[in-house]
Amino acid sequence: MAAWEEVSVAKNEKRRELVLQGKTISERIDKKGLDTNIFKLTTLNYLEISGTTLSSLESGVGELTSLTSLLLCNNKLTSLPADIGKLVKLKILNLSNNHLENIPPEISTLSELDTLNVSMNRLTEIPSVEKLKCLHVFNAANNKLTSLPEGLFDSELVHLSQILASDNEITDLAPEVSDLPHLNVLDLSNNKLTVVSTSLSICPKLKDLNLKGNKLKDRRFGKMVEQCQTKACLEYLHNQWKKENQKAGKGAKDNEKKKKKKGKKNEETEDVEKDSISVKSYPKDDTGVEIKVLPAVSSVRPYIVCCVIRNLDLSSKFKEFITLQTKLHDTVCQKRQAATIATHDLKNVKLPLTYNAMYPQLLKIVPLFKHKEVSGEKLVEDLRKEAEELRKEKKRNTFSGIHKYLDLLADKTQYPCLVDKEAIVISFPPITNSDKTKICMETTDILVEVTSSTSLDTCKKIMDELLYKMLAAGIASKTIPKAAGATAKGGDSESEDSDEGVVFQNLRLTSAIKTLIVEQVKVVDSEDTLKVLYPSRTDLSSDLIEVVRE
Template structure:
């Protein structure tokens, strides 16, 4: 260890968790004899700061420091970030700002604990997708050469993202999906190449700091307001524009109705005209969907109802898909009693291989690729990791209140086996009440849904939750408009939801329940069309 730097020697002998190296002395050593790679043997490190040096290559050895939670490499001469950085799955902070970086690893989806990512003041012309970084709070990519926002930056999975800083790039467009960030507080895209911004930005409920200066907007009045007024005034202006756009769309719809000679209906009459068309269970094995119950699940979470919803269109409006996800959250908090009574899960039907099996498995045997993840884990590891995350959160925030998936862990307490839904290949696509599988994840492009509701309480509560979900979907207009008025849009034309029955079979293959049956969907305000006898 003759050539080992004294700071590295000391950190090794004292088994330190933190190491800071910066300044002229460190820079001189790097110039004369290169970087001390013995540093990569300090696998106990949680915090590493190498800054303000001439370091041009951190090396692949960085991937061995798998206990790092904070990595600071700002103000150096780095030209790239090694792909081994993706091994650092515990990272919460990564700061590589003020370097000469032109390339970044193409897949950073393993950095699921990352809360702060700072790549500002570099020479990046592209950046990998960030939609899988579900823990991200702060993302700074300012002063680069990006001509577009990083893919996934407005993903609805980034539920914690509150600060996005991308000033001084060449970005020319902002997607209306910006409204999918529920906690966005600060958004800076000043000094870019924007010509307009989506008026839907006014619906970002928590946005307090918006900086769009230095862009050449086509709407000169808006540009002047951006330069001279504060965030509230800018958002108020966008809100007014959004209202005008929606009113104009409404007028167009009404005009089409008048041409057909129809009387403009009242709001109550519109609701009455809405229709749920129930398709009878298709008896043919290749088309009808069945769920086979297994005996083991009866003592764990025995109640399940399912159905298929067809002819969906989540792209009829900018916020429809986001509103559908929000709807599920509201139902979980309301009719499902925070998942204590029931749990709703939705799957993209095209990814669901049939027939399905409702089973209970030992935690170490259950294997699933959780939603927004890429690696398969056992139920045992998933629950253990979530419990550790919950405990770390309690300590960090010094409070017992949990949010998201963590608040449902107690529902599995003392369970010897975990409930799960398996597809025709034997793969777990649902692990209620915790998560779905990434394999069947829904998106804006989904046109057919497979929906399951499970409970350990009663079959009635499953049906009640499913009834409510279908009614709200109908009212949202995510189905299809019926009749010749379809072109008038979901706000002005009666809506139709196409629901297909799914049968649940007992373990001896006798039918246990079919949904929706003749007694389900008991709505006076909706025309439920059933052309069959149960």
Template structure:
């Protein structure tokens, strides 16, 4: 077939479900002969990724890809999208970020869409989104929007959890955002907003709220925004909302006072609004966990941070343990950048024998029992097995990309030695970024875990990843409610006052985090985590005593 690109021909011949077209070579082809129209004959595709090219126009024929659920057009030169994008009824993820798009088509047909990223374009307006009833994530940051899209506060958007609209020219925030029952993240920083609707304080699940870089009329609000985190701003809005409701009740002649009291939030109640707590235990000299970093690993994967999390309850709900495992996967895909930036590992503390050593060794010298396996293998054998599995699976699924653990194998490419964490008996308990050892695997019965974060980027990256993991664990509620946490071996309950709050969170949650020290081969302290500069105040309080 004339003029068909080899990648497209292969995808057609093997009936593949995925097609990736990236980089300078693809861009040169587009510049010389245009985009290969045969792509749109691959009606079996469910994943199409065209990025970092000079593509300036998407053909209306894209509507022929009726099975597409993922369309990524990141970092091209698109100035618009065809109306026929709305015909992709099965589409769940649409990423058109970092283009030059000035207008956006109607979205009425995209009722299955879960994630929409149109950041980094030149949009001055955006179509009504009330039809996107399955939308979870909306990213419109770094555009020229003067307002949020119509329908953004429609109560039909019951799954919408993240709205990013920073770095625009937005002047007003709709009060009906309070209708979004799952709204967790709202970033409206660096816009032209002068007032905030007090109704935002009714967003019970709003944890990440950023409005910095705006010029508010209220000086107190401006000061709070500059000096505090989002929770303080929401508390301030809660006080304002209470005053509004009190005023409304006075106008009604003082009727329904009981109802007003139930709905309203007093100033004192706002100040003590439920806040979760992370209790940091200082490194116990006699019993604390120490990790020694050997010189060999410095040139391989040098950065290491660790801590212990105690008093966990994975039996709190049927899915709690599964949610925790899913959380690690999510963090690996997001903040860890597909494990390219950092890798997280968790171990059952009672199965870990100190003193721990972080080292790098030749692949044939590393012996590990991989997660969910019973036999010990060398790292060389394990990597070879995984590569074969990956190739066989790719051929079977007719894909040109790896999935699961196999997609991380390239992180070891060209490495003469591999990193590993060894326990006091010399057994490998972690082989980052590939796998943990089955010997220290966590389970529903686990109550104390050892967390490790490794990176090739920086120590700061490790700390940020660890911060995020602990924050998400706190939100998940895997810790123990404060009234149930005991101090040490004493049976006396913690005397922390517990406030009730609405929603699924219930009582205030508490994570008990114990410091772990990392030293070099000479015994000099490299890092202790969490230190006083870690765990920045956000949605929780930190007790460092």
């Protein structure tokens, strides 16, 4: 079999990196299979085969002993060869979004592995990771796991900082989780946990905990979890942990050194006034924000949920808001594979909007922080070149920034986009927004969109999460504080306009309470049939915030 052109070039030029992706590669694979000459490129340290129809990998991959990065994401792999265990220099292994039902046990020998991503597969178990002493990131989200792999909580995994295992069937979280000295992010949302070990509270570096979507027996703790308030959850668990140790006579005071000082706190959270979200109903005269979804996007990225957040004061919280979106993209959005969040300055959006899919050469957009309009085809092409140059310049084996999302478009013949009344593309998920609608510190009203190729429910959950996190970060709507105790929960109160912002009479406001004013956005299909109205009465179902609906 004659070598593919890309493989021949890599061999002749003694390249250390090879990237194969997209429709053309898929056609070759369907016709004659993967070019096995790839496995003769023994000097490669970076190999990516993504966004193709590749369903199996030859055992020859074990010959690529110089590999430090192997990316086989967004394919149709059903199995892996055992000789993958020969890649002893491997630092990054990305097998996400395939059809894998098992992982060969030989993966346990990859002692240099820094990042293991097996998310969005069909795995029921994962081999022991006890020997992966260099592991920083473990991502097994969206599988069928009933338990986390053996050795994951070994105290010798001193570098492990992220465990992402949401959307599985995990029933137990071992108390040994506290043995991980640098665990920073733990996401076990949407599993089957009923109890959580209180030792979780003595993880010294844990900053981001997500247990949402589990049916926890402790109802009070469950309410905190649904709000995703990491600090409150850990404080609650720590109080329980202290009581347990006191009962067992273990001297809880000595162990307090493991817990950072958190200052004074109010343990009776139910007595504290709640932050609130005021939901403004979609107007009966249809003058609200409406998005029409066209059929072309249904096979590309079909799901979209939007809302408008009114009267924000971003002057002192702008950086926090941007950082919050980035963090959500890396966690609950699963590096944008599950969903993408976009925000627009509403005053620069020409309504109504259309959610569509266009051929890359026809899609025109002014990318964020740019001034010149380019086609989707040119933008993606330029980003790929830029990514390669940056990677070589910085001597890295992975993409960073926006470049790491390019593989999500690898197999797409059309690109999703949100288009305004004047046929201007304001959003090109999952890559970029238009510079024409970007938000700034002076922005007061924003349109938020969440798009996904996974499910509508995923969009809603991530939108919920964004609103919760905004409140927790102190990013709220400007309001005029009322006297403490001024309450009116009836639905007949009229809103008032003032120079300081919108004040809703049906809100109980004090200077300490934060409020978000959220306006419903309607999404319809091409025949004007309602697809989704967010937030509906079933959304934002948290007992830790007060949701006031018009």
